[in-house]
Amino acid sequence: MPSRSPIGLRQWIWRAFVQSALIPLVLVEAVLIAVYLLTNNAIRDAHIDYLRQTALTDLQASVGLEARIIDAQLGQVTAATELFRSLTGRALLDQPSACACPPALALNAAGVRYSPRDEGGAAAFYSGSTPPARQDLDKVNRLRSLDPLMMELKARFPLIASLYFNSWDSYNHIYPWFSTPDQYPNDMVIPDYNFYYLADAEHNPKRGVVWTDVYLDPAGHGWMMSAIAPVYRGDFLEGVSGIDITVSGILQQIAQLHVPWDGYAMLVSRDLGIMALPGPGERDFGLAELTEHSYEEAVRREIFKPEDFKLQQRAETRELAAAIEGQPVGVRRLVLGGRPQLVAWTTIDQTGWHLLAVVDEAQMFAQTNALASRYQQIGYLLIAGLLLFYLGFFAFMWRRARRLSDSLRAPIAGVSQMLDEIGQGRWQPAPVTSSIRELDDMARHTLSIGSQLQSSETRRWQTQRRLELVLESATESLWEFDLQSGLLQLRGRLPGRFGLPAGQLTGEQFRQRIHPEDLPRALAQLKLVRDGVTQRYDVEYRFADALGQYHWLLSRGRVLEHDAQTGLPWVLAGTHVDIDALKQADAELRAATAQAQAANEAKTRLLSGISHELRTPLNAILGFAQLMRMDCNDESQSEAAEYLDEILLASRHLNQMLGDVLEWSGLQSERQTLELRPVAVAGLLRECAELVSLEVRQRNLRLEVQLPPDALQVLAEPRRLRQVLLNLLSNALKYNVPDGCVMLRAESAGNRVRLIVEDTGLGIDPQQQDQVFEPFQRLGRENSMIQGTGIGLSLCLEFARQMNGQMGLHSEPGVGSRFWIELEQVPTPVAG
Template structure:
């Protein structure tokens, strides 16, 4: 046993304990009188406190009801305005229309906005067409209404409109594409279906249970109201109130006896719980939610937040289920609690006010303690010196222990941090020269280890980058050599074969045979020339020798030029240009744009069946021109589709078709150089569709000559 502890124990045995036994005799007489007075006080205090606790619960429940009632009134106004907007056609200004885009996955959504704008999201579970876009335009006038309601009520975090076909308009604006999941079925969420005819036949404002907001607001409760059209439920409007707001309201309650309140939902789920309640129930209030990915279904509070899952809260659950205000006693956190409940009309919640019974009886207990303290005073006076001396010994022993142990623990902590990779540490100072020197040397060592570790990581990253670059270059060169070898082998074989025939049978060949062999040699030479030109154009493009000089080009002239080379197609493949907008012009570099489109058309012809048709169509879309090139050829395999725009890449079904694998790569690069976009869709055995978006010129093409 340490010396300090042994001395303290010795003083306790020889002086303090005998004196305590003498004083206990004096305390007995005080205890009998104090206990009788205490029991009478307890009975009176219980009656008064239970009534007061019930009055507090009723008053605060009415306050919460009045606060939420204002939100319900605003929700009804919002529902009426939404019904009027859905029934009224509207054409928003172009600036508003430009905030929306139709994504390739079928989602129609906003891509920009400010704090004064709303966000829109058509999930695509119902295909988005003109009728759906018209519905979006009709809801645009709701933005000022949502702004005014949001500013009028500090409780409302956000407002939204959800339609039966999974369209959501929500205020304030946020990035809906990053938060919502495509093809999200909105009517399957509780903030929609709890307002439908089956759950809400009275068509009134209803409140949801707590759920995780898909828009990223964390735990929410919502006031929702249906909006009916002539034939069906068209939409559900809602206003979100964060659970954190309700918790703040509960935390702000100034309750006597160190009591607290908790808000219970219709199904018995705890909606709001202050920190004191968290300690008593052993849970943490769910004020936030981590969005590792988009929310795809309803997410409610866990089961341990329900009164039915806790035996200790069963008396409260029974009182709430019976819809009567009464005082019950429960045991939480190792202490007896008095609980009063009151119903919050409207959402159907219940407010439960709890207070420790010991605190309620504090006055009566204080009187009893006062009588007890009188008896203890004499004992305290006698013991004060011995206890003080005993405490002094303990304090001294602990001070010396801290003097030595704390620096060692601090140094151990520094070593652990260095061991986990936190190499840069500050040297702790303790005022002991030897220990301070050890700490400084340890920190210096950690800094050197960190510097060495960073150098190793940098060298490793540099080597990895060099290996990746080398692998990429080697792969491209090998693929290029394989393509050239394959493309040169066939025409060279034809040339060699024709040359041998001309040499061996020169005297016996007819004029027609000679011409036929000559044409075969010329076609083979042309094929080699095409491959070399494609490779040369690729090199020029990558070296930056080709510059883009955009100018207005008549759309009709540009597209009709693509059909001319196909007129003499030996395979009978027709290139048809149709659906050309009148007087349209695109702002492009004519040579580069024609090369890009010609590469796409040439690809379509090469992979088309004999006698097939390649169709070229154009359509104006806002400030761009959409050019669609369709063929009826072999199509592209799904596993090849992501790679067809890589240079020198050729798909599994292109073995017997000439080409260097640069066509679509050049086309995509040239289109992007002209500030355009290229998209490819294909079905094996049915053909391929290539869509090119090019910017429109400001002036009309009707005023421009269509000559080359």
């Protein structure tokens, strides 16, 4: 590809400005505009979403406030019901006043006793299902005392439509008065009705106030709901007191609620049935309150709201019903009456009913949508202003570019000349000055660079020289091997010392000098480097000099370069180090080690042989001495008996010493492998205590044994562990004081167990404690009356190590000593 001809500075600046400034700025402008539009839309959408969320929050807060108002009103009705129930129970228990006139009741042919006219009080209705002879007129008389209370509650609370008491024997005392025979069936059984069994013990065990669902009032008040409370005499349900609230009254209260954005409120029961629905809601839901009905049929059938009034039964409100069941408060969007609506709901604590506020979504977000349109207009205006700004900016930059090209040409040419002279080795060229501070600083910096390069070049040459001297003194040579051409370059003393061609030779020429036994190892290491398995080359081999004598060399190196295409190693470099002296010293050390091992084995064999040779005559001495001692029973031979006892004691001591020496030499000559298995600690301690009990009594000492739980086990060889404990107990008895004490116990910590032998004897000097476990070491008691060989503790330590354990001690002179062996604990199986 032909190279382009150079261009002038001004032309280059113009071209650079067009290519690097104008076009990118136009692209940046386009990107900025796009980003602005997207950002503006995102901000606008976020703002609108915030406003929408705020509106939804306000809607939710509004419905919550209204729900609390209704909850407070229903709470008042609940309190009034509780008061009415309490006074009803008291009236049933009180005796009627003597001056009170019995009520003027009529009796029809069906056996119904009722109040025939309005006397300003409550109406009475005694159903014919209770025969007239069994009708309780005293109860009717007692309940007349409630009429003032019922009148007062009706007057005080506008929501109350009627108050009543229904007894177990189908007596109904209800205010205000109406012609009950015209509304009630003559044979009605009051306990069979919904409001009655909702108050019984099965459905209302707490005997509190409960609210019924919406039903058609048999008294002629239309759709209503009741707050009812049971009246008990002891555990007998005497009857039910109740207060009726009409749906129309609730609708009037709901109509007075302030729902923003011209919305409306509605009331839904616990089972999501519509209890109160205003006129706009009837249009949206396509429903109407039932106004035409037969009261007698209503009473007999207990007519409740139809299934169409159930939210979960309507397709358009089924999801809303599921949402209301899932959470007590919330907001949801749905389509009602062909328009998108927002429905916010909350739960009334008193009754578990749900108050819903329904708002037209378009009306609710009308102002928000207008604000969004306003934001979009502002965005377009900002984009137009931004375009005008960049046009002005481009014009300004065009004028500045021309002035810049004129100011830069001469100083840049001068600096270029200075750099050219520095590149040619003239470190201090003539300086260039400029009116532009940055270019003037560049010229001075160029001079400084020349000085630094001059100083660096001097230090580099000195450092290289020192490095070459250090490498030449520390190594035989530096080498570099080309893996593709197979050429090896050597620098240093090795070519002259070994008679090799100076400088460069082939790899085959170098390998001819390597010892044949070492050559495969060197080639194998080189193959690993060639295949890319390792990046380092490290091998020892014998190398022949000019006279054919071999010397050990250590060759170490690493890969310096890789093939750009295959990635495999290309150049390998490293050093040769003469290790002939190290190899010779290593061989001498190996020979000395082998000689020491042979001497140690010879010593062991000698000890074993001497012990065997001494045991034969010693057994004869011990046997004859025992026979002679058996014949010395007379008092005349007491002196001879004492001499024989001494002979027997010395023979036994010598025999024990020979046994320990034989066992020690056996351990030293051939390491035995013990078969480890679980050993019960408690049984072992008990057995060892019994074996030394006779000696304890003979020495007038005390032996205390603290047995661990029977389940505690250690991993050991039983015979050797018993031998270790008996040795420790024997030492504790021999080196104790008169009337002293020996303690045998066990301690467990984690997965390790310590078997401890503790005495109150002479103790061991701290300076001598390090020598306790050394063989043939008695710590200065060789000439004492206490017999011993000095091998027992060494054998104990060796046995402990073979059982994967360890031994230790703690001793204080004049206080006593504590020896222990620590072994691995066998895990206790867990009961299933």
